[in-house]
Amino acid sequence: MAAELGVREAYGAALAELGAEDPGVVVLDADLSSSTQTRLFARAFPNRFFNVGLAEANMMGVAAGLAASGKTPFVSTFAVFATCRCFDQVRTVISQPALNIKIVATHGGITVGEDGASHHAVEDLALACSWPPFTVVVPADAVETAQAVRAAAKARGPFYIRLPRPKLPVVCGEGYRFAIGKAATLRQGRDATVIACGIMVAKALEAAEKLKARGIDCRVLNMSTLKPLDEEAIVLAARETGAIVTAEEHLEHGGLGSRVAQVVAREAPVPMRSVALKNTYAKSGKAEELLERYGLTAAAIQEAVLA
Amino acid sequence: MPGRDDTRSRPGTPPADAPASGSHAGASASLGANARSIRDLQEIARRLRRYVIAMTAKAGSGHPGGSLSAADIVAALYFRVLRHNPAEPRWPDRDRFILSKGHAAPVLYAALAESGYFPLEELLTLRQLGSRLQGHPDMTLTPGVEMSSGSLGQGLSFGVGVALAGRLDRRGYRVYVLLGDGECDEGQVWEAAMAAAHFKLDNLTAIVDHNGQQLDGNCCDIMGLEPLADKWRAFGWNVLEIDGHSMEQVVTSLEEAGRVKRKPTVVIAHTVKGKGVSFMERNLNFHGKAPTAEEAERALKELE
Numbered sequence: 001m002a003a004e005l006g007v008r009e010a011y012g013a014a015l016a017e018l019g020a021e022d023p024g025v026v027v028l029d030a031d032l033s034s035s036t037q038t039r040l041f042a043r044a045f046p047n048r049f050f051n052v053g054l055a056e057a058n059m060m061g062v063a064a065g066l067a068a069s070g071k072t073p074f075v076s077t078f079a080v081f082a083t084c085r086c087f088d089q090v091r092t093v094i095s096q097p098a099l100n101i102k103i104v105a106t107h108g109g110i111t112v113g114e115d116g117a118s119h120h121a122v123e124d125l126a127l128a129c130s131w132p133p134f135t136v137v138v139p140a141d142a143v144e145t146a147q148a149v150r151a152a153a154k155a156r157g158p159f160y161i162r163l164p165r166p167k168l169p170v171v172c173g174e175g176y177r178f179a180i181g182k183a184a185t186l187r188q189g190r191d192a193t194v195i196a197c198g199i200m201v202a203k204a205l206e207a208a209e210k211l212k213a214r215g216i217d218c219r220v221l222n223m224s225t226l227k228p229l230d231e232e233a234i235v236l237a238a239r240e241t242g243a244i245v246t247a248e249e250h251l252e253h254g255g256l257g258s259r260v261a262q263v264v265a266r267e268a269p270v271p272m273r274s275v276a277l278k279n280t281y282a283k284s285g286k287a288e289e290l291l292e293r294y295g296l297t298a299a300a301i302q303e304a305v306l307a
Numbered sequence: 308m309p310g311r312d313d314t315r316s317r318p319g320t321p322p323a324d325a326p327a328s329g330s331h332a333g334a335s336a337s338l339g340a341n342a343r344s345i346r347d348l349q350e351i352a353r354r355l356r357r358y359v360i361a362m363t364a365k366a367g368s369g370h371p372g373g374s375l376s377a378a379d380i381v382a383a384l385y386f387r388v389l390r391h392n393p394a395e396p397r398w399p400d401r402d403r404f405i406l407s408k409g410h411a412a413p414v415l416y417a418a419l420a421e422s423g424y425f426p427l428e429e430l431l432t433l434r435q436l437g438s439r440l441q442g443h444p445d446m447t448l449t450p451g452v453e454m455s456s457g458s459l460g461q462g463l464s465f466g467v468g469v470a471l472a473g474r475l476d477r478r479g480y481r482v483y484v485l486l487g488d489g490e491c492d493e494g495q496v497w498e499a500a501m502a503a504a505h506f507k508l509d510n511l512t513a514i515v516d517h518n519g520q521q522l523d524g525n526c527c528d529i530m531g532l533e534p535l536a537d538k539w540r541a542f543g544w545n546v547l548e549i550d551g552h553s554m555e556q557v558v559t560s561l562e563e564a565g566r567v568k569r570k571p572t573v574v575i576a577h578t579v580k581g582k583g584v585s586f587m588e589r590n591l592n593f594h595g596k597a598p599t600a601e602e603a604e605r606a607l608k609e610l611e
Binding site: 026047048050052053055057058059060061062063064065066067068069070071073088089091092093096097098 | 399445446447453454455456457458461462463464465466467468469470471472473475476494495498499501502505506
């Protein structure tokens with residue numbers, strides 16, 4: 001297993017670097033800066049850091065005002081609050097005017113663990129992908145996180161970047177180059193393709209390795225950009241491997257699986273399975289226990305490929 | 308339909324190319340340096356009311372009541388208080404007016420057109436497919452519109468962001484946010500009020516168009532707001548209470564707000580919904596319903 005690195009720490013460090021490079025970068029947080037790691041920026045650039053307290057709705061509006069005045073706001077809170085709690089604020093004052101705001105939401109998915117269902121963001125990707133001008137990114141590890149945050153800062157327009165709480169094994173190795181809207185082929189294969197994002201990418205690679213022992217040659221795509229989707233890579237995978245499994249730490253509907261299915265159904269229909277949370281909320285528990293209990297594992301991916 | 312002939316060519320009104328109160332050249336001047344007299348402002352407010360009637364009647368929908376109650380405030384802002392330049396809507400040092408109660412878009416569009424941001428004739432395209440004048444303000448479409456609003460309760464937050472940016476960039480602009488009283492039911496207004504005082508934003512002024520009525524009835528029956536002034540004071544704001552139809556009081560309070568240091572100011576403007584048209588005043592039917600052609604004709608007669 002590769003070394004594990006903190007994804008949120010990678011975000012905080014990248015943000016502090018961006019702050020030094022670009023005086024237009026401002027950061028907003030809602031009393032979670034020690035969890036989201038925006039505190040690294042806050043320490044370095046206190047004048048450009050705004051802690052608005054426990055008022056996420058207000059935070060989105062303040063960010064919009066800053067963006068409309070030429071700033072590049074990075075806005076952080078937990079994924080569940082950034083999307084579910086603030087849907088209308090983001091929709092009206094960020095999405096509709098397509099302002100240059102980067103929402104970097106941490107604690108995505110169920111690996112938040114013990115805090116339970118109130119803190120598990122399992123709808124956030126469906127919600128974020130529904131905002132027309134948004135680019136939606138779910139990095140697979142700390143390396144990709146740092147690169148995605150930089151790419152977002154450089155691009156114009158609103159972004160939603162979703163990070164998990166736990167440290168993740170590094171899957172984007174030496175020389176990895178993140179590009180917005182491009183899937184990365186982490187493993188070539190001819191018999192089936194696993195398309196994954198976030199924490200499920202490492203599990204997809206693990207599943208592919210196990211399947212190899214059984215004579216099944218699995219392709220693995222890291223689909224870190226959910227929107228815009230790399231349709232070309234999906235169509236190629238469907239045509240060349242004939243079967244697709246998607247894997248995500250999110251409800252089955254509205255996330256990666258749904259989005260990939262639309263492309264497959266339209267362009268290259270092949271059998272599909274999805275590894276995701278099945279129309280339910282998760283309970284409290286350790287992250288690994290929850291992934292096991294709700295079927296978000298390498299074993300579940302293997303089964304889906306064999307099905 | 309009298310909207311189209313109701314132009315600046317009317318005797319006693321400024322020519323179409325008249326500069327707005329704070330032209331670019333006058334940027335260094337103090338507030339209101341190029342301002343018009345109280346009498347002129349009253350005359351402009353009357354015209355804005357006429358445009359509101361004409362445009363909502365033509366559109367066949369819209370919110371005349373809350374546009375008419377805010378007409379004096381909006382006239383004072385665009386023609387006396389704000390430093391702005393219609394020829395350069397994105398001038399970085401301009402004062403900002405943010406219409407949080409987005410359903411009063413007609414009076415905002417009227418003031419923008421009267422200022423010269425776009426032709427007066429365009430007002431009659433309100434709410435039509437292809438028009439730059441959306442049912443609620445759209446900052447991406449309409450010159451001079453600072454914020455996309457319509458979902459209530461969000462403008463003060465936006466204003467806090469604009470005010471923070473002005474402070475960061477050491478720009479001297481001021482930010483004015485117009486809220487409805489019914490809008491103050493929204494919790495986000497108070498989140499923003501708390502933040503504005505916390506950040507000591509003395510470059511931010513909120514104005515509450517306190518017409519006492521919201522869609523379903525009188526504010527006091529639907530959701531009690533009082534004591535409204537005490538609420539703002541408790542949130543750390545300097546509070547001014549005025550008659551929102553007294554042009555002297557509107558102008559004086561907005562100018563005073565600019566002199567208060569280290570805290571934001573709110574002007575609670577007591578107004579009358581539908582002000583200026585006898586059969587629309589305090590008449591809830593006209594909160595979100597446009598006048599018919601016949602009603603518009605009567606209204607315009609009263610506003611002559």
